Amino acid sequence: EVQVVESGGGLVQPGRSLRLSCTTSGFIFRDHAMNWVRQAPGKGLEWVGFIGTKPNGGTAEYAASVIGRFTISRDDSKSIAYLQMDSLKTEDTAVYYCSRDTSYAADYWGQGTLVTVSS
Amino acid sequence: DIQMTQSPSSLSASVGDRVTITCRASQSIKTYLNWYQQRPGKAPKLLIYTASSLQSGVPSRFSGSGSGTDFVFTISSLQPEDFATYYCQQSHTTPRTFGQGTKVEIK
Numbered sequence: 001e002v003q004v005v006e007s008g009g010g011l012v013q014p015g016r017s018l019r020l021s022c023t024t025s026g027f028i029f030r031d032h033a034m035n036w037v038r039q040a041p042g043k044g045l046e047w048v049g050f051i052g053t054k055p056n057g058g059t060a061e062y063a064a065s066v067i068g069r070f071t072i073s074r075d076d077s078k079s080i081a082y083l084q085m086d087s088l089k090t091e092d093t094a095v096y097y098c099s100r101d102t103s104y105a106a107d108y109w110g111q112g113t114l115v116t117v118s119s
Numbered sequence: 120d121i122q123m124t125q126s127p128s129s130l131s132a133s134v135g136d137r138v139t140i141t142c143r144a145s146q147s148i149k150t151y152l153n154w155y156q157q158r159p160g161k162a163p164k165l166l167i168y169t170a171s172s173l174q175s176g177v178p179s180r181f182s183g184s185g186s187g188t189d190f191v192f193t194i195s196s197l198q199p200e201d202f203a204t205y206y207c208q209q210s211h212t213t214p215r216t217f218g219q220g221t222k223v224e225i226k
Binding site: 035037044045046047050061062063064097099102104105106107109110111112 | 120151153155157161162163164165168169174206208210213214215216217218219220
């Protein structure tokens with residue numbers, strides 16, 4: 001059974017950093033790109049970025065709103081993807097979802113982890 | 120960036136109704152269009168990928184069509200568990216933008 005579980009959310013002050021983890025099981029992690037999507041309270045879904053597989057270069061791409069502040073990485077040996085968030089702003093407050101990518105779509109999603117940026 | 124515009128933003132319907140949602144892309148995305156369902160407090164769920172392919176395990180009352188810039192999502196006979204918000208998303212290029220969502224409510 002495919003499982004995707006996010007962790008690491010919480011309350012953080014503006015300007016500080018936070019790292020989210022996306023722990024997976026039930027599939028061959030190294031064969032899949034992984035996505036991060038967020039949802040601010042009462043708002044729609046916003047694509048944050050994704051990281052490709054190492055055979056395809058393992059590169060990450062990002063939404064304009066997080067470029068230079070967020071970094072996505074992966075540890076294929078542990079089947080975990082990470083979202084490092086630096087210089088956090090109040091507008092980064094959201095539930096952050098991790099999902100498995102099929103090259104076309106995100107087919108398995110975690111339950112999300114809430115990040116609140118507030119002083 | 121490719122802009123995705125869904126309509127309507129919300130609709131009211133009854134159990135058994137046929138429901139149609141449209142999604143328009145600001146430029147051609149071929150058939151790289153996905154549809155997701157999100158129930159309150161839950162993660163999104165993939166229903167349709169590449170415009171018309173039904174994700175495994177998803178009931179056949181859900182369907183999708185279209186190519187280029189115009190896409191349609193249909194629920195043939197609305198069920199109680201279908202009351203949710205639906206999002207389209209393009210996967211043609213990054214950023215993989217979402218539509219603003221369509222909330223399907225009980226009439």
